[in-house]
Amino acid sequence: MLKTILLINLFILSTKIISQPFGIGDQLPATKFNSLINYDQQEINLHKINKKLIILDFWGTGCRVCIEAFPTLDTLQKQFAEDVQFIGVNTESKDSITRFLAKHKKIHLPAFPFITGDSILQEFFPHASVPHHVWLNNNGKVLSITTGHNTNHDSIADYLKGDKIKLPVKSEILDYDYTKPVIVENDGRWLPYAEYYSYIFKGLPNIKGLAGLTDSNHLVRQSSIEQLIITAFEENGKYNFRSKGTRLLNVASARRYVIPQDRDSLQDWRKEHLYLYELKVPPSKSHYLYATMQQDLLRFFQIEAKIIYKKISCLELDKIPASLKDAKTVESDEVYNYNLTGARFGEILNQSFYRKNLPPVLVSPNIKEVNAKIRISAIEYKTFSLTEIISDLNKSGYTLNEVKKLMPVLLIKEPAR
Incomplete structure (x- = not known):
């Protein structure tokens, strides 16, 4: 019974370790890898590498930047051979990578081991792009998680002489939903970063209160095409185009443009001809707000509008x-x-x-x-x-x-x- 409980606890601990990404300062568990190429041993244990610095280079055969960096990484490995061990990491199988190298004979692997068919390190250090570099000390402690171009002669030399690592941390969004527009992805989490946007909705239920300017650089209006155009050209009170005789509508059918007086047909009209327009510009561009609205509306509705005098x-x-x-x-x-x-x-x-x-x-x-x-x-x-x-x-x-x-x-x- 004690043995069973011990096994279950070990399984839970192992699952927890693998399922939670590691960050800077975390300690990796002792982990062995035996699907290797470009290495004369049967397996490699990250905790038994007798070097001051271990650098994991996550790469892929479809990554041109990764492959173009091979000569530079090879040079760095040779320059710091006594103190640094580079290790390539790839999720593709050994056979797949071997076939790739056989087909592309001009590609030469750097003189260090490559882990193939990896899944463990991918879970330890999830990422959305490669090259992806992880620096470890010889005890498996995570020192840095950064992009490939930050691994260079100066950054390695600085660490080896005792300087504190100051490499930029590579930060990526791993849960991005590519099926959604950016502005609504993950409940609109990117909206606070939006400097400029505009969009038009058609046929939404009537939303009370969306009558115009909400701030000097933000405008929301839901109405007919005619009223949207009027809002754009009135420029918040600069002109009056709502009174009798102040506008001319020269179109084939006014129904598309004007709210009907017949209330019985209003519901059907709204489905076809009620539009919501929203625009936000940077505060420094507030003076362009209405000019931008004019351009958006005329382009989208494919109509012309201008101010004349009579x-x-x-x-x-x-x-x-x-x-x-x-x-x-x-x-x-x-x-x-x-x-x-x-x-x-x-x-x-x-x-x-x-x-x-x-x-x-x-x-x-x-x-x-x-x-x-x-x-x-x-x-x-x-x-x-x-x-x-x-x-x-x-x-x-x-x-x-x-x-x-x-x-x-x-x-x-x-x-x-």
Whole structure:
């Protein structure tokens, strides 16, 4: 019974040793290898090599860099023959490597032993690429895990004279899922490293809150093609292409571009024509955010868009003479008192007006500040009529005059076929 328990414990210990990769400072167990080439002994034991430094050179017959390094490794082995032992390590079988060397007669192995058909050292030191070098002392302690080019005359000489090893540690991703896009691989672990990316999704369920700029260098928008193009060319308030007359859509079928008014068909429309666009650029490139968005959208949707100037109907906010001001206050349960700059007040009017397909609002240059009571909310859409708003403004000493102005207009069109 004691013997059985002892055997089981040894098996568990052995499995644990092999299954866990070794790192710098770890001690290798005594391990023998007997599938060898280029060696005059039947086996090799890493713990019985009487040298100050053992360097394992993991390589493969398909690795051109590994094979090109053979002459250099051969020279190093001869230069440090008394203190250093190189050992080649390959997972391929002895027969396979022998056939390879017979076929490629110009390839000459360095003058040191080669372990073939290896699986143990591969588990001790897992890696994704070769050449892969592991430095050990004569007691099997791991001194360094590095790339092949770091093993050279100077690094070996420095170690032998007692200097501390300062070789870069070779770091590789061994669990990478090559079937996934980088941005979502392993639950998006690489996303914090992304400097720049953009992508477009089609037909996603409607996600509330994805309305535009989330940071100066990051933008997410889910909408129709027309609204995405508008977002790109408005450049976060630089232009207004949402009000009546500020855009021209010259396309064969508007259904592809515009959200339908018929709510019964909205669900089917979303599956075919609702897009989500996301863009992130480095903070230092924030000023290119909208230009990049424009290029992405026009290229992907294969359409053309540009800003032109033409005279269109506008509503100009202006003061009215004090003698014409209506002394009555606005009578409504939903009145909002505004004391803002003229420019900001104009933005609020435009945000509400474009939803009702009204012309753009301009603010007269002689208005610096506005103090008015109107039935428009700055934070949520409220039902109103233009007549009501003009009446409200009159009571506060302002009016909206219809004028013709030369204005920027966004032209969206399909290229000629």
